[in-house]
Amino acid sequence: MSQTGTRVVKAAGFLMITMVVSRLLGYVRDVVIYTRFGQNSYTDAYNAAFSIPDFLYMLLVGGALSSAFIPVFSSYLATDKPEEGWRVASIVFNTVMVLMLVGIGIGLIFTPQLVYLLVPKLSPAAIELTITLTRIMFAQTFFMAMNGIAMGILNSHKHFTSPAIGSVLYNLAIIVVGWLLSLRWGIMGFSIGVVTGAILNFAVQVPALIRLGLRYEFSFDLSHPGVRRILELMLPVLIGLSVTQFNLFVTQNLASGLPEGMISALRTAQRLMQVPIGVFGIAVAVAVFPTLSEQAARKETKDFMQTMSLGIRTVIFLTLPAAVGLIALRVPIVQALFEQGNFDRFDTLATAEALLYFSLGLFGYSAIQVLNRVFYSIQDTRTPVTAGVITIVLNIILSFVLINYLGHGGLALAYSIAGIFNMVVLLVMAKVRLGNIGGRLLLASFIRTLTASLIMGVAASLTVIWLQPLLAFHPKLNQFLTVLAGVGVGVLVFGGLSLLFKMEEAQMVLSILRRRYGRRAKPA
Secondary structure, eight states: OOHHHHHHHHHHHHHHHHHHHHHHHHHHHHHHHHHHHOSSHHHHHHHHTTHHHHHHHIIIIITHHHHHHHHHHHHHHHTTOHHHHHHHHHHHHHHHHHHHHHHHHHHHHTHHHHHHHHOTTSOHHHHHHHHHHHHHHHHHHHHHHHHHHHHHHHHHTTOOHHHHHHHHHHHHHHHHHHHHHHHHHTTHHHHHHHHHHHHHHHHTTHHHHHHTTOOOOOOOOTTSHHHHHHHHHHHHHHHHHHHHHHHHHHHHHHHTTSSTTHHHHHHHHHHHHHHHIIIIIIHHHHHHHHHHHHHHHTTOHHHHHHHHHHHHHHHHHHHHHHHHHHHHTHHHHHHHHHOSTTOOHHHHHHHHHHHHHHHTTHHHHHHHHHHHHHHHHTTOOHHHHHHHHHHHHHHHHHHHHHHHHHTHHHHHHHHHHHHHHHHHHHHHHHHHHHSOOOHHHHHHHHHHHHHHHHHHHHHHHHHHHHHGGGOOSOHHHHHHHHHHHHHHHHHHHHHHHHHHTTOHHHHHHHHHHHHHHHHHHSOO
């Protein structure tokens, strides 16, 4: 493996570890909330309250800015112009903060109208609660915006530690602060915990920025070439994100007309599906993005294509078996994780059904994380946005159709079909734009991974069926042991098959482990 590939994999490995910790805390957060409140109008309101503040954040920072900022900032670093890079970062920071304050102000004024558009079919009491929680959530948007810019700067310098720690602190704050305050203020306490977590998420990154030589200027020079380039790259993404958020709003609007608790069931299932995306898909994508941007800036075409292929194949190799595993063990997983307190058997089955349909598109959404960044790294934001807009139209159409047949499961299935379609469109567009992307290698890797995953899924399911009647411990312990046994057998079967099939991805992982830990084992 090349030195660049090894560096990318090491960065991805570290991010995966921190993502696992963050996701585990995210699970604990959800367990605390659902054990205390169940899946009902309270948690429906809490989940709906994220939508408008999240839309503002994604519009200004989370999607549009991050996709445009890192390639431009990285190009200054790659061409030995750090001073200009910091100047651009300062201008962007100042501009975004002003826009964020204006957006939050407008959002606070018109919160009732926005909530009525979002979830009109909730009960009047639930709508009032959603309005209150949404106004609290707006405070976290401001700090998440600062966090997003700081993370972009740090990732451009290939510094991933502080942002990763920040995501851990974010969930930890929601759990601790939310639980303590909920004893007096109910579900509102967790909204305040979200704001506290956002503050800590940003604060932990400040020392790292200072160590990198933070250079801040109070400037709004929008005529700077770097800023203008970022704005040019952002415009298509802004259009795409607007359509994306419209799609989410349509889905939430449809879900508000389903039985009580279905918004929460969809949200819980989607979070479970997003665990492998966060641990593997986003970790790999974030790790390869700065390298792709540098290679594009230096016109290192061969290395660029190798990094892209490595990223896509690694993501699919890791997330396709995770998807099959979630489908095979969906009921035991939801039961073990959440079925307690006010979260009953009905909630388990509703969440498991949504998880089944969401998991079908898991590998697609994971691959999209890398594919989008491939285009962003060559400063092409129009192509992924075009693909995204087409996909969203498909998702909305499918949502209106499938909800009539499958209820909340139909909304999840529409989401998955759209994700796979988006991945295929991006692959086709990448071939058109970049030429030979190693399609045969990608397809062969996918087929071998899918075959091993399906066999693994059967083995995991049979393990659970065989083991459940034999366990006679505490019910909750039985549930966890069943899931662990199914996952353990699944990992062994998939790992063995991937080596039997002589998959390059499996050999790559093993060689890295041997090189890394074998070297440590040698005496000095």
